[in-house]
Each structure stands twice: as C-alpha cells, then as structure tokens.
Amino acid sequence: MSQNATHAVNTGRRAGLDRADMVAVALHLVESEGPAALTMRRLAAELNVTTNTVYWHVGSRDELIAELIRTRSTQMAEREISGSTARQRVTSAAHNVWDSAFANRAVTSLAHQTGTTALLEHPLEVALAHEIEAAGLTGEDAALALRSILSTVGGFLVGALRDESAIPTHLRAPALWSMTKAGLDPATIAALSEPTDHASVFVTTLEAVVAAHIPA
Amino acid sequence: MSQNATHAVNTGRRAGLDRADMVAVALHLVESEGPAALTMRRLAAELNVTTNTVYWHVGSRDELIAELIRTRSTQMAEREISGSTARQRVTSAAHNVWDSAFANRAVTSLAHQTGTTALLEHPLEVALAHEIEAAGLTGEDAALALRSILSTVGGFLVGALRDESAIPTHLRAPALWSMTKAGLDPATIAALSEPTDHASVFVTTLEAVVAAHIPA
DNA sequence: ACCTGAACACCGTTCAAGT
DNA sequence: ACCTGAACACCGTTCAAGT
Numbered sequence: 001m002s003q004n005a006t007h008a009v010n011t012g013r014r015a016g017l018d019r020a021d022m023v024a025v026a027l028h029l030v031e032s033e034g035p036a037a038l039t040m041r042r043l044a045a046e047l048n049v050t051t052n053t054v055y056w057h058v059g060s061r062d063e064l065i066a067e068l069i070r071t072r073s074t075q076m077a078e079r080e081i082s083g084s085t086a087r088q089r090v091t092s093a094a095h096n097v098w099d100s101a102f103a104n105r106a107v108t109s110l111a112h113q114t115g116t117t118a119l120l121e122h123p124l125e126v127a128l129a130h131e132i133e134a135a136g137l138t139g140e141d142a143a144l145a146l147r148s149i150l151s152t153v154g155g156f157l158v159g160a161l162r163d164e165s166a167i168p169t170h171l172r173a174p175a176l177w178s179m180t181k182a183g184l185d186p187a188t189i190a191a192l193s194e195p196t197d198h199a200s201v202f203v204t205t206l207e208a209v210v211a212a213h214i215p216a
Numbered sequence: 217m218s219q220n221a222t223h224a225v226n227t228g229r230r231a232g233l234d235r236a237d238m239v240a241v242a243l244h245l246v247e248s249e250g251p252a253a254l255t256m257r258r259l260a261a262e263l264n265v266t267t268n269t270v271y272w273h274v275g276s277r278d279e280l281i282a283e284l285i286r287t288r289s290t291q292m293a294e295r296e297i298s299g300s301t302a303r304q305r306v307t308s309a310a311h312n313v314w315d316s317a318f319a320n321r322a323v324t325s326l327a328h329q330t331g332t333t334a335l336l337e338h339p340l341e342v343a344l345a346h347e348i349e350a351a352g353l354t355g356e357d358a359a360l361a362l363r364s365i366l367s368t369v370g371g372f373l374v375g376a377l378r379d380e381s382a383i384p385t386h387l388r389a390p391a392l393w394s395m396t397k398a399g400l401d402p403a404t405i406a407a408l409s410e411p412t413d414h415a416s417v418f419v420t421t422l423e424a425v426v427a428a429h430i431p432a
Numbered sequence: 433a434c435c436t437g438a439a440c441a442c443c444g445t446t447c448a449a450g451t
Numbered sequence: 452a453c454c455t456g457a458a459c460a461c462c463g464t465t466c467a468a469g470t
Contacts, residue, residue, distance in 0.1 A: 040444060050455055052446085057453090061444065066387060115378060118389040126398050129408075139403035147412055148421045155371020162331055171282060173334040182342050187355035192345070196363055205364045208428030209421055256463060266436055268465085273434090277463065 017047060019057045023067050027107070030068070035110040038065075062114070069116045072107050076100045077123035086135035087214045090149070093128040094206055097121055097153050101161065109161055117154070125150060135214045145213035152209045153202075160198035233263060235273045239283050243323070246284070251326040254281075278330070285332045288323050292316045293339035302351035303430045306365070309344040310422055313337055313369050317377065325377055333370070341366060351430045361429035368425045369418075376414035 025046050030038050040061055044051040058064040079096040083089040101108045101121075111120040118125075128149065132142050169175055177192035241262050246254050256277055260267040274280040295312040299305040317324045317337075327336040334341075344365065348358050385391055393408035 039442085041442085051444085052456090053454055055445075062384075066384075112374075115380075115383040116387060118392055119387050122392050122396075126396060126400070129400055129404065130398070133401060133404060138401040140407045142401070142404040143407035143410075144417060144420065146408070147417045148424075151371040151375055151414075151417065152368060152421065153371070154374055155367040155369070158328075158370055158374055159367055164331075167331040168278075168282075171332060171335050176334055176338050180338075180342060182346070184342070184345055185349055185354040185358070188345065188349060188358040191356045191359035192362070194359075198367075201360060201363045201367065204360065204428070205368065205425055208364075208424050212420070212424030212427075255461085257461085267463085268437090269435055271464075 017049065017053075017057070019067070022047065022054060022057050023064065023071055026064055026068050027071065030106045030110055031104075034106055035113060038110070040064075065110065065114050066116060066119065069107070069111055069114075069120045072104060073120050073123060076104065076120070077127075079124065079127070081127065081131060085216075086131070087210055087216065089131045090128070090135060090145075090214050091206060091210050093124070093131045094149050094153055094210070097124045097128065097150070098157065098202065100124060101153075101157050105161055108157070109163075112158070112161075121150075132214070137213070148213060149206070149209055152205060156198055156202040156205070159196065160202075164195075233265065233269075233273070235283070238263065238270060238273050239280065239287055242280055242284050243287065246322045246326055247320075250322055251329060254326070256280075281326065281330050282332060282335065285323070285327055285330075285336045288320060289336050289339060292320065292336070293343075295340065295343070297343065297347060301432075302347070303426055303432065305347045306344070306351060306361075306430050307422060307426050309340070309347045310365050310369055310426070312343065313340045313366070314373065314418065316340060317369075317373050321377055324373070325379075328374070328377075337366075348430070353429070364429060365422070365425055368421060372414055372418040372421070375412065376418075380411075 022043065026038055026043055029043060029046060040051050040054055043064075044054045047054065054064075058067065079100060081089055081092045081096065083092045108117075108120065111117045125146070129142065129146055132145050137145055164172060174193045174195055177189060180189060238259065242254055242259055245259060245262060256267050256270055259280075260270045263270065270280075274283065295316060297305055297308045297312065299308045324333075324336065327333045341362070345358065345362055348361050353361055380388060390409045390411055393405060396405060
C-alpha cells in the first residue's frame with residue numbers, strides 16, 4: 001500500500017512490487033473479506049497490476065497460498081504454555097492450537113480448504129510435542145498422543161469455524177433435531193435443538209483425551 | 217441412463233427427465249469422478265440437455281446438492297448396532313458414522329465442502345442418540361455426549377478422507393516432521409514422519425471419549 | 433410445463449510480445 | 452528481469468424466446 005522512498009518509484013512499466021508484497025496484500029484480503037475473496041484477478045486489481053504480474057511473482061494460486069500460510073504460521077508460533085502438571089501443560093499447548101485458529105479464522109479456513117492445515121499449525125504442534133515428551137512419552141506413544149489430541153482439536157474447529165450463516169436454516173443441526181420424531185426424550189430433543197457451544201464441549205472432550213494419553 | 221417404456225419417449229424437445237433423474241445422475245457423477253466433477257454444465261452434458269433444463273428442475277447447485285445428500289442420507293440410515301454393554305453399543309453406533317462415511321467418501325467430502333454434513337449423517341446420529349439415552353443420559357447430558365462423540369468422529373474423518381495426493385509431498389505432515397529440528401527425541405520424529413493410520417488412532421480416541429461420557 | 437440459445441459476470445492459467 | 456494484452460477453457464446463473 002505505502003509507496004515509500006526505499007522502493008523504486010514507478011518508472012515506465014515497473015510496478016516495484018515483489019513476492020512478499022503480494023503475499024502481504026493477499027493476507028490482508030483474506031482477513032478482511034474471507035478466503036473466497038482471494039482470487040488472482042482480485043489480488044491483481046488490489047495491487048494495480050495485471051494478473052500475469054502476480055503469476056510472474058508467485059507462480060500459481062497454490063504457491064501463493066502456501067507462502068501465505070507459511071507467513072502466518074511463523075507469526076502464530078509464539079504462545080505461552082501454562083500449568084504445573086504434565087496434563088495441565090499438554091492441555092494448555094492444545095488450547096493454543098484452538099485459540100490461534102480462532103484468532104486467525106479466515107486463514108485457518110483457507111488452510112482447511114487447501115489442505116495446508118499441517119503447515120499452518122506446525123510450530124504449535126511442535127510445542128505440543130515438547131510437552132508430550134516432557135510428560136514422559138516418546139516414539140510411537142508420543143505420536144499417538146499427539147495425533148489423537150490434534151484430531152480432537154481439528155474436529156471441534158471444523159464445527160466451530162464453519163460459517164453457519166452460509167447454510168439455510170432448515171439444513172442446520174438444530175432444525176434437523178427439532179424436526180426429529182424418533183422416540184427420544186423431549187428434553188434431549190430440546191437440548192439438541194439449541195446451537196452448540198463448541199468451546200465448552202471442546203474443553204470437556206479435550207480433558208478426556210489428554211487424560212487417556214498423559215499419565216497423572 | 218436407461219430409457220425404458222415407462223418414460224415418455226423423446227417427442228419433439230421434451231427430454232422426459234425429472235428432478236429425481238438429475239439427482240441420480242449427479243450422485244453417480246460424484247461417486248465415479250469425485251465432488252469436483254459435479255458442475256451444472258457437466259451434469260447437463262451427462263443428461264444430454266441444456267444447463268437451463270437442469271436449473272428448471274433443481275433450482276440451483278445448492279438445492280441439487282441438498283437433495284443429493286438427502287437421498288444418500290436415507291440410503292445410509294440402516295446399520296446394525298452390536299454390543300451388550302452401554303459403552304459397547306454407543307461405540308458401535310459411533311463406528312457406524314465412521315464406516316458409512318468411508319463407504320461414501322465422495323459424497324461425504326461433498327457434504328463437508330457444502331456444510332451439509334449434519335443432513336447426511338442425521339439418521340445415524342439419531343441412532344447414536346438412542347444408544348446414549350439407553351445408557352441412562354437425557355437432556356443436556358445426552359446432548360453433550362452426542363456432540364462430543366460426533367466432533368471426535370468428525371475430526372478424524374477430516375484427516376482420513378483428505379485427498380493427500382492433491383497436496384505436494386513437502387507440505388504434508390510427515391515431510392514437515394522429518395524436517396523438524398527442535399530437540400525432540402529422534403524416535404518421536406521418526407514416528408511422526410510416517411503416514412498416520414487414522415483408523416487406529418480413531419479407535420483409541422473414541423474409547424477415551426465414550427468412557428468419559430457413558431457410565432460403566 | 434418444459435426446454436433452448438445467448439449472454440453476463442466471473443474463475444485459473446498460458447502465450448506472445450513489449451521494454 | 453519484469454510487465455502487458457489477449458486469449459483459452461472453464462464456472463454458476465439469468466433472460467427472452469420457443470413449443
């Protein structure tokens with residue numbers, strides 16, 4: 001956006017933009033207008049260049065997204081882990097994955113869509129792996145615990161980050177349950193007809209999964 | 217596909233197709249060539265009609281997909297639940313969700329992409345809810361148990377159904393871990409550098425989650 | 433009621449050409 | 452080395468028109 005003195009001023013046809021500028025603007029686009037706003041044409045327009053200029057610098061849409069995810073990944077890396085017991089610290093590290101996904105909703109959704117979730121969360125997964133080892137697990141045991149916890153986090157993130165407003169009311173879970181006449185207790189139907197508080201169900205579930213893997 | 221005697225033969229411009237025919241061909245398209253193959257133009261070509269004919273019958277792509285998911289949903293409904301204890305039967309019902317998702321990979325992926333997962337799995341979720349009630353839970357407790365278990369299943373499905381072949385090798389989890397130099401035990405790195413056996417991690421995790429909710 | 437032809441407003445990507 | 456103009460092969464969707 002800012003065209004300062006350190007940049008070569010627009011001489012002739014040179015735009016004075018590099019790969020990093022494109023990634024930065026792409027990131028801004030995703031965060032301000034959602035993953036769907038990131039098209040090559042839209043990005044080019046935002047940069048005041050032709051689509052092909054974007055291609056020349058970043059190669060393809062997939063490469064652009066990978067670079068964008070890598071950038072955000074390193075920015076997300078630093079989070080503190082609290083707690084004194086092993087279980088508390090593992091739980092805290094797992095919560096960091098959850099929290100940073102929420103703090104970066106749009107980018108996380110983009111990563112889910114493009115299969116780059118592992119890339120985005122890797123630094124936080126490494127931190128979680130460290131706590132799992134500190135709890136006394138290594139090798140296959142540590143891998144099992146890590147994968148079990150990460151899939152649990154991922155499952156709740158899918159539900160919690162989904163844009164429900166994009167789905168017609170009658171196709172959402174509460175509507176489906178309120179129409180269900182299958183001999184279930186009315187109190188159960190009533191509870192399931194309310195929107196889910198993903199965060200609180202997550203906390204309960206994470207506790208059970210951590211306890212199953214990390215010795216007390 | 218088969219144009220039999222019960223159908224009105226192609227008189228003039230009438231194609232003799234109805235909404236159900238379109239959904240059936242769309243389903244076949246998704247299962248044989250994947251969710252991405254389901255475009256309105258491709259479907260029209262498959263039916264030997266114009267795109268607009270498809271629109272006239274189904275309304276829009278979203279409506280077509282909702283109808284397709286509903287169709288498969290009722291077909292997926294019938295699965296047996298085994299086990300004698302409450303925990304075994306709840307686990308069995310949860311496994312049915314997992315198994316039928318695998319038996320319908322392409323449709324399940326399409327549902328994930330379009331936010332219609334709840335619609336697709338609803339009959340199997342009802343069956344799971346029944347087992348949870350049979351275990352003695354109702355109301356909020358039953359809802360919590362159901363959501364906790366379903367999110368767990370969902371988390372593993374996202375990982376297990378993802379088409380890894382569409383992701384460059386160097387962006388997949390094993391490659392990321394094999395490049396990680398972060399003071400972790402070499403045995404842990406080695407274990408994480410291998411592809412995940414989602415099914416076995418799932419079984420372990422499900423056991424922990426079920427045990428946390430369903431009394432023994 | 434059911435279907436077509438033509439168009440609108442988009443996509444990602446590539447090619448030949450300019451400076 | 453860096454950038455443009457034009458094009459290819461797609462999308463979902465809509466409109467006016469035909470029978």
